[in-house]
Amino acid sequence: MSDKLLSVDDVSVSYGKVEAVRSVSLDVGAGEIVTIVGANGAGKTTLLNAVMGVLPLKGRVSFDGRDLGGFDIEDRVSAGLSLVPEHRELFATMTVEENLQLGAFRVGSAGAGAAAERVYGLFPRLKERRPQLAGTLSGGEQQMLAMGRALMGQPKLLMLDEPSLGLAPRIVADIFTIIGDLRKAGVAVLLVEQNAQAALRIADRAYVMELGEFVLDGAAGAIAEDPRVVASYLGFQHEGVEA
Known part of the structure; x- marks a missing residue:
């Protein structure tokens, strides 16, 4: 192992x-x-x-x-170490892109761009939804966003x-x-x-x-x-x- x-x-x-x-x-x-x-x-x-x-x-x-x-x-x-909680805990009145940016607080602006591209590569749908409010996403899209936000911290x-x-x-x-x-x-x-x-x-x-x-x-x-x-x-x- x-x-x-x-x-x-x-x-x-x-x-x-x-x-x-x-x-x-x-x-x-x-x-x-x-x-x-x-x-x-x-x-x-x-x-x-x-x-x-x-x-x-x-x-x-x-x-x-x-x-x-x-x-x-x-x-x-x-x-x-990062946790994606059961109820996702997204900021519903913020956009997809803003939610992702919150997840990058530990990597700083230099790493945030690369992290975002990696997340959008894993979740192409999030890239399409960047300006959309998180609260208007489908359940599956919200789960993708919760995982993407956690992954922004690398x-x-x-x-x-x-x-x-x-x-x-x-x-x-x-x-x-x-x-x-x-x-x-x-x-x-x-x-x-x-x-x-x-x-x-x-x-x-x-x-x-x-x-x-x-x-x-x-x-x-x-x-x-x-x-x-x-x-x-x-x-x-x-x-x-x-x-």
Whole structure:
């Protein structure tokens, strides 16, 4: 496996007295796609938010060889870690181009132009929509913009929280193709996704999360064949029938 880029060691996250994530550990190597699959409420989003610094945690998170314990969110972005949240959190009354420019705060004007061309290369539709208000875009276009804005910061690791949520199957296929292109470009991806079949097909490795804990992990292909995963998340698709 590649050298570790992200390491999460014995991390727990609580909401008051409720422990939503319990003693989980994972790692993501440079250029890897790693997915976390599980049902709603399993703790997947909570874990991503804690890694990003949105929520406090117990345990240790290191990124690119540095302990992130004293890093705020902006420090983590500057280090090369970025999160595309489940609800995208775009600025609806700003244009596509303005939203993208906000994502380039850490690279400065010199790098912003090159970053924008890279994003427009991945998402040609965004280039067509540059002057359009983000709030008027379709759901798929908004997801592309959220990913593009994160990529404007030239991250080493992109964390994606449910990128296929609410999107038509054709758009979902486009999004997952782009995720694969990111790996080819050297960007590591930590993917939280309820569409387990699509996630396991594209990932190198996978973790299965239930009730705040990892109950299974390993190569994505092996996880996709595990009877427990098949029964819980893949239905009859293990027989070779694709959805």
